[in-house]
Amino acid sequence: MDFKDVEKLMANFNDSEMRELEIKVKDFEIRLSKNEISQKMLESLVKPQIIEPKETTSTVESNAETNQEDETASMIKSPMVGTVYLQPKPNQPQFLNVGSQVKKGDIVCVIEAMKMMTEIKSEFTGVVTEVLVSNEELVEFDQPLFKVKEG
Numbered sequence: 001m002d003f004k005d006v007e008k009l010m011a012n013f014n015d016s017e018m019r020e021l022e023i024k025v026k027d028f029e030i031r032l033s034k035n036e037i038s039q040k041m042l043e044s045l046v047k048p049q050i051i052e053p054k055e056t057t058s059t060v061e062s063n064a065e066t067n068q069e070d071e072t073a074s075m076i077k078s079p080m081v082g083t084v085y086l087q088p089k090p091n092q093p094q095f096l097n098v099g100s101q102v103k104k105g106d107i108v109c110v111i112e113a114m115k116m117m118t119e120i121k122s123e124f125t126g127v128v129t130e131v132l133v134s135n136e137e138l139v140e141f142d143q144p145l146f147k148v149k150e151g
Contacts, residue, residue, distance in 0.1 A: 001028050017089060020115075034090070074124045076146040078139045082113030086135040094135070096146060100128045108146060111139065126150040 001009075013021050013032045022031045078084070086094045086109050096108050107119045130147035133139060 001025070001030075006030065073129055073147045073149050074126070075144040076108055076120070076122055076124070076148060078111060078141060078143045078145055079120065080111055080113050080118065081141050082111040082118075082139060084133050084135070084137055084139045084145065085110045085112065085117075086131070086133070094131075096128050096131065098128055098131060102126060102128055102146075102148060109133075120145070122146075122148070124148045124150050 009023075009030070010032065018034075020031070020033045023029070086096070088095065088107075088110070095106075096102060102108065102122045103125045104122055106122045108122050109120050111118050111120055126148040128146055129149050132144050132146060139145065
């Protein structure tokens with residue numbers, strides 16, 4: 001492969017929906033990837049979190065409000081550890097936003113784990129009241145992703 005071929009390959013890869021491409025031909029090898037670590041993810045990995053003490057009275061009040069809200073809301077949780085993608089493709093709108101109607105079985109996001117993309121589906125029918133994660137954020141097993149008011 002000469003330089004012009006590599007340029008064409010890179011341009012075609014950039015315009016495609018592929019996230020990764022690896023080619024090995026005799027003594028030539030190239031690997032292209034669109035799976036980059038977002039700036040937000042880097043900041044969360046590097047930046048230490050400082051937890052400041054809160055007043056007891058405000059905590060009690062906010063817990064009471066949260067408990068009332070949680071009684072009517074259900075959580076869509078991550079079934080695995082991985083990177084969450086809130087949109088089907090990089091330049092497309094998110095699967096869900098606050099206020100979106102969701103039906104049981106609808107795809108709400110995609111989680112990438114070990115180079116495998118897994119579609120996460122809603123277990124509930126209702127309205128999304130809160131999106132609890134950011135696009136390309138690392139998520140843990142059983143971490144809440146969305147809050148849904150059923151009904």
